[in-house]
Amino acid sequence: MTGITARREGAPLSRANPFRPGFGVSPRVLAGRDELLEEFDTALDEGPGSPLRSVLVSGARGMGKTVILNELEEAARVRGWLVVRLPETGDLVEELVSTALPMLLAEHDGERAVRRRLTGAGIAGVGSLSTTARERYEVRETAATLLARLLDVLAGHDTGLLFTLDELQAVDRESVAAFAALYQHLVRDERDVALAAAGLPVGVGKLLQHRGTTFLRRAERVQLGPLSTTEVIDALRRTVTEAGGVVSEDALLTLAEVIHGYPYLLQLAGYRAWRDADREPITVAHARATLPVLSERMGRLVHEPALRDLPQAQRSYLEAMSLDDGPSSTGAVAARLGLTAQHANVFRTRLIERELITPTGHGRVDYALPYLRDHLRRLAATE
Numbered sequence: 001m002t003g004i005t006a007r008r009e010g011a012p013l014s015r016a017n018p019f020r021p022g023f024g025v026s027p028r029v030l031a032g033r034d035e036l037l038e039e040f041d042t043a044l045d046e047g048p049g050s051p052l053r054s055v056l057v058s059g060a061r062g063m064g065k066t067v068i069l070n071e072l073e074e075a076a077r078v079r080g081w082l083v084v085r086l087p088e089t090g091d092l093v094e095e096l097v098s099t100a101l102p103m104l105l106a107e108h109d110g111e112r113a114v115r116r117r118l119t120g121a122g123i124a125g126v127g128s129l130s131t132t133a134r135e136r137y138e139v140r141e142t143a144a145t146l147l148a149r150l151l152d153v154l155a156g157h158d159t160g161l162l163f164t165l166d167e168l169q170a171v172d173r174e175s176v177a178a179f180a181a182l183y184q185h186l187v188r189d190e191r192d193v194a195l196a197a198a199g200l201p202v203g204v205g206k207l208l209q210h211r212g213t214t215f216l217r218r219a220e221r222v223q224l225g226p227l228s229t230t231e232v233i234d235a236l237r238r239t240v241t242e243a244g245g246v247v248s249e250d251a252l253l254t255l256a257e258v259i260h261g262y263p264y265l266l267q268l269a270g271y272r273a274w275r276d277a278d279r280e281p282i283t284v285a286h287a288r289a290t291l292p293v294l295s296e297r298m299g300r301l302v303h304e305p306a307l308r309d310l311p312q313a314q315r316s317y318l319e320a321m322s323l324d325d326g327p328s329s330t331g332a333v334a335a336r337l338g339l340t341a342q343h344a345n346v347f348r349t350r351l352i353e354r355e356l357i358t359p360t361g362h363g364r365v366d367y368a369l370p371y372l373r374d375h376l377r378r379l380a381a382t383e
């Protein structure tokens, strides 16, 4: 390992593992998601008023929400837009007023930037920059005023401001409402703004029921789903070959089978296979060997947290499904639970809303996420 990384720069191939099996880490090669990115690009170009400028992304853990936000930020930056990442904790508007906006203004407001240069504050680190900025603008200037000023400056360059907000389900509702009000005014005034937020399905659903966030309901809802087999295979192949590795077509197919279109597993399976192959070509055997780890990690990092705050009745529904090796008949599940079809249907609907199960037609449902069956069976076996 050290022998490889210690090679001189410009050495032909660095064989460091190119996969990134972690949450919030952008992949080397992005699989799929072109449609969403294209739509957002168009929305930015179309000018104020385009409905696709406000996007609300929901999806399970590991489905690629944070990665998508990063991509949308990049799309905005490429156009010269500024990006404000709203914090997941604390008061969103307060954060804008006290830190984010003063810093951006200090940097981009020409008139004031001159003053900053004269006072010599510009070369200092971020900490002192924000202190000077704070003195200059003072917290009393409202977020609206600061935003208006910043957007005036940006309008001079034909660019705008993108707000992003991750883990939306965890943000304080009042705080989101206050920010939504602010954002709504900017949209009404046809300012060059955009918003991309992401969160877990149920949390986002609940948040939108809150009165103050009505406006967000009009945002474009994007349910991030699994990637197609082709998208998975293309991304795997490119990730491996661009890093100087070799993978057989059969191995790619096997990897796609164990990945089930799930972005986090794409990275994890790729990572493990690459590591096991140890600089030799990746084979079907390497691909197959990733399976136990994929199942275990999904259980621990995705299913366990998702099931933690699941009402018992819904959990029982999921457990009853685990007796089947494939899609379950809703009638059979109701019978196993000793419930009427109508009653069982309530839980079925909730689980669909949570994106934990999906209807597969003909009165059948299946797990929406890979290895959930394994996880539930493991739990049942240890009880």
Ligand SMILES: Nc1ncnc2c1ncn2[C@@H]1O[C@H](COP(=O)(O)OP(=O)(O)O)[C@@H](O)[C@H]1O
Residues within 6 Å of the ligand: 020, 021, 022, 023, 024, 025, 026, 027, 029, 030, 031, 032, 033, 059, 060, 061, 062, 063, 064, 065, 066, 067, 068, 235, 263, 264, 265, 266, 267
């Ligand atoms: N479109 C994609 N193509 C390839 N890998 C992806 C893609 N989206 C996400 N990933 C990978 O999946 C993992 C989880 O992504 P992340 O954005 O953190 O998920 P979430 O925020 O939904 O929990 C990361 O390792 C990331 O690199």
Ligand SMILES: [Mg+2]
Residues within 6 Å of the ligand: 023, 024, 065, 066, 067, 166
């Ligand atoms: Mg995330």
